[in-house]
Amino acid sequence: MTADHSAMANAIRFLAADAVQKANSGHPGMPMGMADVATVLFSKFLKFDSQAPDWPDRDRFILSAGHGSMLLYALLHLTGYEDMTMDELRNFRQLGARTAGHPEYGHAQGIETTTGPLGQGLANSVGMALAERLMNARFGNRLVDHFTYAIAGDGCLMEGISQEAISLAGSLKLNKLIVFWDDNEICIDGPTSMTTIENQSARFKASGWHVQGIDGHDKDAIAEAIEAAQKTKKPSLIACKTKIGFGAPTKEGTAATHGAPLGDDEIAATRENLGWPHAPFEIPNSVLSAWRVIGGRGAAIRHDWEGRLAKSRKKKEFKRLTAGELPKGWQAALNVHKKAVSAEAPGWATRKASGEALAVLTGVIPEMIGGSADLT
Incomplete structure (x- = not known):
């Protein structure tokens, strides 16, 4: 069964909106705004296998803007990670659930690092990209050759740690690092012009990054930007101009969607606006099947990699390092x-x-x- 891009992205949007609404707490706006970027990334580029979440040569995906955690949880459920069930989504932000308000490493498979403190995930992504290059230098492309992707928000880039991280990445030319900036021009209290006047793209360019700016809701532009980023010899920033709370008729593009439930009436109107007639937490089979195919697409690549590792003379040393011994x-x-x-x-x-x-x-x-x- 097949599903188009819009339906797959809308599955993310409504899982996020419905989970936040049920919890009466959370941040629906960012997942709704970045759903198109995440759908293109996971469906066309990300190298992973949901049935082998610890595969060492998987691509890394870090949600630096951890307050938008339902974006990550929705993706993990849709792509078939075993422990991210629909019940976990229904229990978003509830005591004992895997689905904490901000992603916690170790709570569920597929969460690469704890995020929430703004800028932390961006710095983590630089560390992961550096680790990939160091491991590649020791073991070569046949065992280590993966990308690190991160989604960062305006708040991440306002934090001082972001400058230290991007300066290091640019200096070391960590070209396997690709950061998506959710450039929605909205902070918790209103427009970002209230708090910052920085030209973020210029800042990254000055730090030695490859920089592109795109419409974050144009699936073709997103794919073309990722392809270009994968080819550059520098770390890459893709500035994604998005609408926070995409699809919400009266709240799209406003701070009202940042850190509060949309409300029953607004969610109902959003369903009508985006052509999503399904009940809360209901994903049509065609959409779920399409996502599950994506979740298993990396299995063949992983099996080939495991064969190369088994034959490698450096297998013992590789396993020691990846085990942290x-x-x-x-x-x-x-x-x-x-x-x-x-x-x-x-x-x-x-x-x-x-x-x-x-x-x-x-x-x-x-x-x-x-x-x-x-x-x-």
Whole structure:
């Protein structure tokens, strides 16, 4: 069975609106506004297998704008992640549910990192993209070759951490990182002009990023922008001009959709406006089937990858790293260094002592990395 783009995107919109309405709490506007971007990304580009959520070479998807968590939960349910049931969506923001108001790592499969504090997910995405490039340098394209995608909102880009993160990504040319900016010009109290006058696209360009601006509701423009971003040698920002609360007849494009339920009357009017006659939490079989096909599309790619890993001479080391296990002997090496320093008692500054210890550790833990501002 097949479904068109609009129907698939609307499934996200109404799962979000209905869950927030039932909870009487949450943020429906962002999921409704970014549903088109998410639908194109997941249906045409994202490399994943919902039946193997921990596959090491999957693409990463980070919802930095974590307040719009129902976008992520809807996608996980629609694509068939086993523990994201419809009952979990109905219990959005309820005690004990997997569907917390902001995504929590470990609560459900497919949640790559905890987000909510604005800008945190953007910084996490830079770290994940850096990890991908470092692993690729050790194991090559046959074992490590994936993208990191993130959705960031205006609030994420207002936080200071965002500048440190995008500066690092640009400096390191992390070209496997693609960030979608939900450029809806709305903050919690009204237009973003109340709080910021920054030219965000110029800021990213100045930090060494590839930057594009598109209509975030034009599926073809979205796909073309992602294709271009995948080819650049820089990290990429796609500024998506969207309408928060897309489809809501009287609240679309206003702060009223940001952090409050739409209301029964507005949701009913939105259903009529978008041609969605289905009851709350009801997804027609044609739409759900189309989404489930997308959720399983990566299985063949994953099986091929598993075959390459099984034949690789670096399989043992790869599995150690992805399991988070430290190599044997690191404690002994550090103890030798500590005894030598204790005997010599050099008059080192704290920075020097730290650097010497790190030099020992990086010699025996090759995956260890570190950094500091304006210091060697």
